[in-house]
Amino acid sequence: MSQRKHLPSIHVPHHKNTAACETVTMPIPDEVSISMSQNIGAPCQPLVEKGDYVKVGQRIGDVQAFVSAPIFSSVSGTVKSIDKVRGSMGGFETHIVIEPDKKQEVSEEVQIPVINSFEDFVKAARDSGMVGLGGASFPTHVKLNPKNLDECEYLVVNAAECEPFITTDNREMVENGQDVLDGMKMIMKWLNLKKGFIGVETNKPDAIANLKRLIEQNEIKDIEIVPLPSSYPKGAERVLVYEVTGKTMNAGVLPAQLGVILDNVSTIGVMAEYFKTGMPVVRRRVTVDGDAVTEPKNVYVPIGTRIADVVEFCGGYKKEPRKIIMGGPMMGRATKSDESPTMKNTSAILCFSQEMAGVKEETACLNCQRCHTACPFGLMPSIFADAYEAKDVDKLNRFNVMQCMECGSCSYTCPARRPLALTNKLAKMMVKEASK
Amino acid sequence: MDNKFHTNLIVSSSPHIVTESDTTRLMGSVLLALAPAWIASIYIFGFRALLLSVVCVAASVLFEYLFNVITHKKQTVGDLSAALTGLLIAFNVPSSFPLWQAIIGCLFAIVVVKGLFGGIGKNFSNPAITARIFLFISFSANMSTWPLTRLAESTDAVTGPTPLALYAEGSQDQIPDLLHLFLGFHGGSTGEVCALALLIGGIYLIARKVISPIIPCAFIGTVFVFGLIATGSPYWALFHVLSGGVMLGAFFMATDYVTSPKLPLGQLLFGIGCGIITMSIRLFGSYPEGVSFSILLMNICTPLLNNLSYKFYLKEGGAKNGK
Numbered sequence: 029m030s031q032r033k034h035l036p037s038i039h040v041p042h043h044k045n046t047a048a049c050e051t052v053t054m055p056i057p058d059e060v061s062i063s064m065s066q067n068i069g070a071p072c073q074p075l076v077e078k079g080d081y082v083k084v085g086q087r088i089g090d091v092q093a094f095v096s097a098p099i100f101s102s103v104s105g106t107v108k109s110i111d112k113v114r115g116s117m118g119g120f121e122t123h124i125v126i127e128p129d130k131k132q133e134v135s136e137e138v139q140i141p142v143i144n145s146f147e148d149f150v151k152a153a154r155d156s157g158m159v160g161l162g163g164a165s166f167p168t169h170v171k172l173n174p175k176n177l178d179e180c181e182y183l184v185v186n187a188a189e190c191e192p193f194i195t196t197d198n199r200e201m202v203e204n205g206q207d208v209l210d211g212m213k214m215i216m217k218w219l220n221l222k223k224g225f226i227g228v229e230t231n232k233p234d235a236i237a238n239l240k241r242l243i244e245q246n247e248i249k250d251i252e253i254v255p256l257p258s259s260y261p262k263g264a265e266r267v268l269v270y271e272v273t274g275k276t277m278n279a280g281v282l283p284a285q286l287g288v289i290l291d292n293v294s295t296i297g298v299m300a301e302y303f304k305t306g307m308p309v310v311r312r313r314v315t316v317d318g319d320a321v322t323e324p325k326n327v328y329v330p331i332g333t334r335i336a337d338v339v340e341f342c343g344g345y346k347k348e349p350r351k352i353i354m355g356g357p358m359m360g361r362a363t364k365s366d367e368s369p370t371m372k373n374t375s376a377i378l379c380f381s382q383e384m385a386g387v388k389e390e391t392a393c394l395n396c397q398r399c400h401t402a403c404p405f406g407l408m409p410s411i412f413a414d415a416y417e418a419k420d421v422d423k424l425n426r427f428n429v430m431q432c433m434e435c436g437s438c439s440y441t442c443p444a445r446r447p448l449a450l451t452n453k454l455a456k457m458m459v460k461e462a463s464k
Numbered sequence: 465m466d467n468k469f470h471t472n473l474i475v476s477s478s479p480h481i482v483t484e485s486d487t488t489r490l491m492g493s494v495l496l497a498l499a500p501a502w503i504a505s506i507y508i509f510g511f512r513a514l515l516l517s518v519v520c521v522a523a524s525v526l527f528e529y530l531f532n533v534i535t536h537k538k539q540t541v542g543d544l545s546a547a548l549t550g551l552l553i554a555f556n557v558p559s560s561f562p563l564w565q566a567i568i569g570c571l572f573a574i575v576v577v578k579g580l581f582g583g584i585g586k587n588f589s590n591p592a593i594t595a596r597i598f599l600f601i602s603f604s605a606n607m608s609t610w611p612l613t614r615l616a617e618s619t620d621a622v623t624g625p626t627p628l629a630l631y632a633e634g635s636q637d638q639i640p641d642l643l644h645l646f647l648g649f650h651g652g653s654t655g656e657v658c659a660l661a662l663l664i665g666g667i668y669l670i671a672r673k674v675i676s677p678i679i680p681c682a683f684i685g686t687v688f689v690f691g692l693i694a695t696g697s698p699y700w701a702l703f704h705v706l707s708g709g710v711m712l713g714a715f716f717m718a719t720d721y722v723t724s725p726k727l728p729l730g731q732l733l734f735g736i737g738c739g740i741i742t743m744s745i746r747l748f749g750s751y752p753e754g755v756s757f758s759i760l761l762m763n764i765c766t767p768l769l770n771n772l773s774y775k776f777y778l779k780e781g782g783a784k785n786g787k
């Protein structure tokens with residue numbers, strides 16, 4: 029099952045400064061702004077109105093669509109307003125702004141779910157509000173309910189955490205290892221999967237040791253830890269599936285089509301917590317780091333807390349912030365303001381000063397092909413860039429631009445500082461436009 | 465807006481970090497890899513080699529600077545590529561070469577071969593190798609007058625033939641032994657003589673992953689095999705590898721990113737082609753040496769080799785994981 033072949037990868041500095049920082053809970057801020065667009069798929073509709081009193085764990089947003097996940101209040105307090113805000117994706121999002129009373133009264137809706145069947149299990153997964161916490165924010169219950177469930181054999185847990193700086197998955201395995209294993213056991217039980225694998229980079233020895241200890245203690249036979257090289261991007265879904273199972277996964281293919289159920293480790297751990305307590309996703313662990321932050325930390329942040337409040341809890345800014353990234357530095361999104369609220373998929377808040385934030389000046393391509401050798405799939409970003417400039421959709425297709433997963437390895441390695449990952453994204457959009 | 469918040473942060477597309485290694489560093493590591501050969505050349509040929517290299521580097525950098533100023537282009541002298549071209553030009557001419565002629569060579573390399581074709585990254589042939597051929601055709605007498613090394617026994621003569629010239633004449637008995645060839649004590653261009661120093665530099669570049677080993681291995685391997693078949697003797701096959709510009713060309717000029725193929729298959733064919741052309745000129749042509757012509761000709765073939773290797777690359781599904 030596990031095999032020796034590795035896909036090409038690059039070495040990025042790990043910067044896992046917070047790997048040993050135990051997660052601390054921050055106080056409830058004076059205001060939270062909870063986005064209704066926190067998952068891939070349909071955005072939620074608000075279920076509350078201005079002036080309503082809401083409690084912790086109360087469902088405040090939901091929608092009928094299958095690919096969606098409900099949203100819960102992270103605080104108890106009064107709905108101050110329901111705003112249309114320009115989100116980080118550029119479009120408008122609905123945000124429910126709540127003024128907490130700081131009593132953190134728990135809603136009556138918070139009940140330990142009763143699970144007696146596969147259907148109950150999937151419903152409970154949806155009721156937990158869980159989406160992929162690694163950053164993709166794909167609704168978890170959809171992943172647990174594939175069309176070809178009979179063909180699914182393996183559960184692959186993504187604990188690679190290959191992005192620099194972020195240590196939330198590491199902390200989940202160290203602090204909540206039992207939850208991770210319990211969650212895996214439940215998924216394997218209700219989905220009738222043969223075996224579970226935890227793919228984890230070897231730069232997390234504490235996490236590996238803790239899971240190994242728990243596996244031995246609980247005498248678990250059907251869960252295996254798969255150590256991965258500590259290089260980028262081992263945690264990309266398609267790379268991980270290949271590294272763990274040896275199965276080739278193309279763009280547009282879901283892991284389930286290859287018989288694999290794949291979830292992020294924190295997603296599974298936090299969902300197991302829900303199965304035990306009934307408390308849905310109302311907070312998440314966030315790594316706060318970057319050269320502009322005074323005290324880098326791992327923090328439990330109520331969903332909807334503004335970045336500025338989280339940074340203030342971490343001692344505030346040490347230097348003038350010039351770039352703030354939600355997520356990792358390789359694939360995360362830069363936000364224009366620290367007023368942006370944290371969401372379910374905010375694995376990290378990275379604040380960079382001018383020194384680290386500056387966009388390097390682009391120079392001429394040397395044809396060194398570092399972009400090509402860095403690409404996990406052996407694509408040729410320099411050809412994409414030329415073809416994109418020439419608007420040559422046919423060439424983009426022939427060279428398989430759609431296989432690009434935008435991991436950023438090409439841009440990272442380019443000595444000429446060309447924004448190749450960006451041209452790949454634009455080229456993919458051009459191809460999609462042309463095929464309409 | 466409430467001034468509690470920072471609202472004008474930099475927004476750019478991911479990734480938000482890049483490697484330290486940029487064009488300047490790459491060129492710098494090639495210069496560093498040439499340092500052993502540069503020191504060896506000064507030891508072997510004396511002060512004139514030092515003077516020649518300094519003049520060529522200074523002239524190349526100056527021409528690049530002036531070209532960018534006159535054509536209103538972004539200044540690129542900082543990327544060290546002009547300095548590298550200058551040093552390679554010095555390495556490719558005899559140490560006694562007239563300085564003004566060397567400066568004309570630099571002008572040709574930087575302005576005609578590189579600048580007029582669009583600057584760094586756009587030239588179709590290696591500027592240094594093209595300048596060598598240009599100088600060879602323009603000033604052939606000076607380009608084939610080889611000063612003696614410090615080990616030369618003769619007291620009267622100041623110049624002597626290269627081992628390849630002796631070989632072409634059929635004076636095999638006067639050719640220095642392989643150890644002398646390897647260490648660089650024989651006639652030749654300033655920087656090409658010391659195979660040992662060039663090998664050290666080449667291995668450094670491969671170890672640092674600045675260049676891929678495919679082209680040098682294919683080039684040198686082909687020269688050796690061709691020599692073995694043609695002469696029937698491993699000694700003379702090795703002689704062909706160690707003499708002339710094979711080591712300098714294979715490690716430092718055929719591997720030029722801009723003018724060599726993108727994919728491994730193309731690079732393999734490029735290296736083999738360089739080896740075949742070099743040996744064909746040496747054994748069957750009227751010139752004793754053919755490395756520079758071979759690299760120039762293969763530079764011209766690079767687009768064809770690229771297209772050929774794309775066909776195979778795409779047949780494999782393009783992406784390694786994308787079948």
